Amino acid sequence: MIAIFFFSLILFLFLSVPIATSLGIATVIGLSLGETLPLTSVPQRIFVSLNSFPLMAIPFFILAGVIMQAGGMSRRLVNFATSLVGHATGGLAMVAIITSLFFAAISGSGAATTAAIGSILIPAMIAKGYDIGYASANQAVSGSLGVIIPPSIPLILYGVSAQTSVGDMFLAGIFPGLLITISLLITAYIISKKRGYHGVERKNVTEIWSSFKGAFWAILMPIIVLGGIYAGVFTPTEASVIAVVYSLIVGLLIYREIKLKEIMKILENSAITTSVIMIIIGTAGLFSFFVSMVGIPDLIANFITNFTTNSIIFLLLINLILLLAGTVLDATAAILIFVPLLLPIALSFGIDPVHFGIIMVINLSIGYITPPVGINLFVAAKISNMKIVDISKAILPFLLILIINLMIITYLPTLSTWLPSLMK
């Protein structure tokens, strides 16, 4: 029965049946073969999985991201970062990394970050003499950072599906996120030095001050949102609604780049994006319920412990599985599928669930920049009019850097677990 269940799931996925439907119909097949439960549990699990307050942070962060994109925050952040570091060697590449990090921290989505920052900076970098492949690859990679830097939708999803505190996940992402950022900045510097990518003209203090004033309201936002969560003032969901209200006030009243009549369109697009991500949560809830009911994690655990009982090798294996999965599955879907399958085993190997979540999210975020299905690659390639093959080649050196980072983060659990343990 379990063999048929997995075979049908993989067949449906391969046929490009939507992931949500594949998970649902494979589980229905499993349930009907086993006659373990009445089929009314199908709609019931879907409803119960979706009817969750912590998950409500997802539509709100999506909405806040869309409002920020429409509200002119990205341009102001780019201006401010350029005035600070634009003059250094490889300045614009660094600006792309830093603003992506910052924008991702407030929008929670990698593809949105790549689109918002890349559409400004990729053309600017090409005009400044950067290689088009390097400019696009740098942006795609920086955008994928978005899912490690809190607040992020994959971190929320992991927290909810692993029954770990979302606040802890947000804290755990900070140091790994910084590590990756710093290594990307160093890479940008070395490559630019070698290829002679000079900085833009140095700005004087008055110019820096005026670009800071422009970006002030955007900079304040993650401080309010994350500060509120970390200080224990808001829950992540409350913080997400504050992000919506804040970005709306800034976009409508301070920057005045959003018109009232655009709001319906913004709400509608955000609602559809929400559905696309969250319908998978519904059927994945059903899938995960079935998987643990028939004891599939035990089977996988037996299989793996026959192979190794060494947690170092186990983690290597996990990294390989997740990297491969990330190349074809979107991170959000992959988290929902792999948490019920792999987390119980990871726990039995003594791995901290928070640390495991960070490993998972980083692996899957690398999937955003690897073919055949890398959404950030597609977005960046679209902006710079490149072929996927060409941009994929330019991605290779970055991939190496990210994998080194991944190994450090995998085998140094403190990096992820220290901050959350401090707050307890």
Added chain:
Amino acid sequence: MIVLRSYLKCIEIINKIASYTIAIMLGLMVIFISMQVYARFVSGQSLAWSEEASRFLMVWLILLGTGIASKRGELMAVEILPDSVSLKLQKLIKVVVHCISILFFSILVFYGWELAKGVAIQTAPGIGISMFWAYVSVPVGAIFVILNTINSIIKIFVEVGDT
């Protein structure tokens, strides 16, 4: 042909209404949860209804939005089928995929309706309505997905121009 055309027209109108509905639902969720935050921090007491109402709105929003997303072809799928397969085979696969969707969502309509009737005697603790109105989102949303999937199948066979 006239029947098909009027079907497509009909779906278009329903989708438009649904788009407005989910936009308003998301707006209401923002308002309700903002009120909750305001109530907790300013007046110091929590609201009993806002969280529950927003959760139910969210479930409705997701299920209705899935129908619209399926029509736009935005539902996430693993797209690794090679482009090199012939156009005919591609069409065939698409039809099979849509039929699998219809099968799954029909199961949701049937059992979702049974379930909604079954929980109708329960009352939601916060807003006091019957749980029927929360659970019925599943079969209603599923019908909506099926209608849009039929729409997509028709469009594979009939060139009706993009709506």
